Amino acid sequence: MTVNVNWRGASPFRCSAPWTRNVQTGTITSAWEENQFVLAAAGRWDIASAERLGPQLRNRGPDRKGVPVCLDLSGLTALDTAGALLLDRLIRRLREQGHVVAVVGARADLCALLKDVQRAAAGVASRHQVTVEKGPAFPLADQIGRATIGIWHEMLSMLNFLGLVTVTALRLLREPQRIRLKPLFFHLEQVGLNSLPIVGLLSFLIGIVLAYQGADQLRRFGAEIYVVNLLGIGVLREIGILMTSIIVAGRSGSAFTAQIGTMKVNQEVDAMRTLGLDPVEMLVLPRMLALIIALPLVGFFANVVALAGGAVMAYAYLDINFVQFARQLQVAVSTTTLFVGLVKAPIFAAVIALVGCYQGLRVSGSAESVGLLTTRSVVVSIFLVIVLDAAFSVLFSYIGI
Incomplete structure (x- = not known):
């Protein structure tokens, strides 16, 4: 609290000072x-x-x-x-x-x-004043409310980023010569070609597991041949592209966040803006376009390998040879079944790339922030992929596909 100092004798009450004025020591x-x-x-x-x-x-x-x-x-x-x-x-x-x-x-x-x-x-x-505040009366409700508000703000921020990416992509469509082909092919190799071994191995094992579990149940009714139907419809419509998207989200989506986040830490993104370059055009769009092109192809590869794993299991466990398997698969599925699965791939790819790049650009400048947002990128990407897959299932069921 500041005291009003009145000098030259100003005082609200009389004060005299009869003491000596020439003292040197205080x-x-x-x-x-x-x-x-x-x-x-x-x-x-x-x-x-x-x-x-x-x-x-x-x-x-x-x-x-x-x-x-x-x-x-x-x-x-x-x-x-x-x-x-x-x-x-x-x-x-x-x-x-x-x-x-x-x-x-x-x-x-x-x-x-x-x-x-x-x-x-x-x-x-x-x-340095310490303010003591009372805690919330209901801590659990307070935490749920704060988390809900945080998720709402995160959704709005991501929608804003989606609008920015869309505007930048439309500008590139008007000026296609600005599309950077070298980074595009580089990321195509990274997210597409280099992901085939792990996607193929996991898809093959998933095909074996599905065929074994289906055969174990259908054998009780003497309907082992319908394992092919179960495997074909399940893999081509849902499991193949869903598992591929989850693997790509954990592999490529996290890589996008880590790469862009490291550039934020090293102030390379700020240097781009200083040079008049658009980080969305330089960093986000090549990765997103590459993933949109690569994921349907990788998903188709995963479908083929998963069916091959199921065929091997059917031959070893049910004595269904490969010719019988192929004939029954042709009866069970159609091109519409394959289309229903692959049509979701570009949407999943756009979501994975969008989340990965968005979280990378949010890195605040520390290595801890890179790790935290990379983890968040994987979690959010997988969550959105599963939600969208459920939404597509309801939509296709409603329109009768």
Whole structure:
């Protein structure tokens, strides 16, 4: 709290100072005059006197509460920051005890210094002030509400990013010569060709598992041949492209976030903006376009390998040879079944690339942020892929496909 300092004798009540003005060493004296308590500071209040004056000021003041106090500074010959800080602490202590403090007699230069010290001390006190707030009455409801608001803001921010990417893509369609082919083919190799081994291995094993589980149930009814129907429809419509999208989200989506996030940490994205380059055009669109082209092809490869794994399992466990398997598969599925699965691939690819690049551009500049947002990118991508797959299933069922 800042005290209004009145110099040249201005005071709300009469205060006289009969003490000597020519004292060189800093002193503080006190006396009662009528109904007020008078404190007179004299001499040099500087850093040399601060150590000696500090103990003298701790208990200096009237014994009764609410007594007017007059602080006379007319006897000061010199004042520095240390002395002004002692005076400020004295004034604050007296006011906290309930006394009305009037400061009189200060020269203009000393008055200005004391005011500066008071403002600085008040700012430090406000910054270190601890505010005790009551916790929420229902902590679980508070956490759910905060999480819901956070998810809502995240959705709005991602929709804003989607609009930015869409506008940039439309601008490139009007100027196709701006499309960067070298990064496009590089990312096609990374997200497409290089992902075939892991996608193929997992798809082959998934085909074996589905064929084995289906055969174990259908054998009870003597309908082992319908394992081919179960495998063909399940893989081509749902399992093949869904598992491929999940694998790509964990492999390529996380790579997008880590790559762009590392560029943010190294300030390469800021350097692009400084050079007049658009980070969305340079970093986001090549990755998104490459994934949109590659995922349907990788998904088709996963379907073929999964069916091959199922055929091997059917031959080894059910004595269904490959010719029988192919004939029954031709009866069970059609091109519409394959189309229903692959038509979802570009949508899944766009979502995976969008989330991966969005989280990468949100990196704040630390390695910890890169790891955190990479994990979030994988989780959000897989969640959105599964939600969209469920939405497509309901839509295709509604229109009778």
